[in-house]
């Protein structure tokens with residue numbers, strides 16, 4: 001089985017917060033950040049598997065503090081762990097107050113991507129080798145998160161079976 005270092009999947013994107021990015025409180029709109037998180041995470045997954053990578057799930061996006069127009073926003077993503085065909089990607093959002101230089105973790109997220117072949121069937125993906133303390137910690141704790149996802153997925157499927165597909169006016 002092919003292996004790659006976690007660092008080979010690392011992506012960084014740093015940007016400003018512009019007026020179209022903010023909500024009524026003049027802080028960054030959550031949906032905008034979620035879109036950027038999915039975007040960068042998909043690149044990390046693709047750098048690992050080099051086939052089509054689709055988002056299977058997002059565990060959560062924890063908005064730990066507001067992001068303001070005076071901040072720069074840095075998104076860092078990397079593949080932390082792989083199953084057989086799935087890849088767990090971690091995204092860390094760091095803000096830097098451009099006046100004071102103070103940095104904070106503004107948000108974190110775990111996403112799962114699945115590698116697909118030309119017929120859209122899941123295919124085995126390379127394993128990852130963690131090197132830094134942070135990478136090792138995330139790698140060691142990943143199988144527990146994967147198990148929780150499996151349980152949640154079963155519950156989601158049962159929930160979807162119970163829901164109606166009729167529109168309200170029908």
Ligand SMILES: CC(C)(COP(=O)(O)OP(=O)(O)OC[C@H]1O[C@@H](n2cnc3c(N)ncnc32)[C@H](O)[C@@H]1OP(=O)(O)O)[C@@H](O)C(=O)NCCC(=O)NCCS
Pocket residue numbers: 054055056057082083084085086087112114122149153
């Ligand atoms: C994700 C998808 C490819 C999985 O297909 P599937 O036929 O259910 O595949 P499997 O049950 O064999 O699962 C394949 C792998 O995905 C993982 N997986 C599937 N659904 C998952 C979920 N919701 N969360 C986390 N992992 C998931 C499985 O655990 C398995 O991992 P492993 O091979 O490492 O053990 C399929 O559900 C899909 O195409 N979903 C839509 C994806 C999409 O359009 N994303 C964009 C959102 S707009």
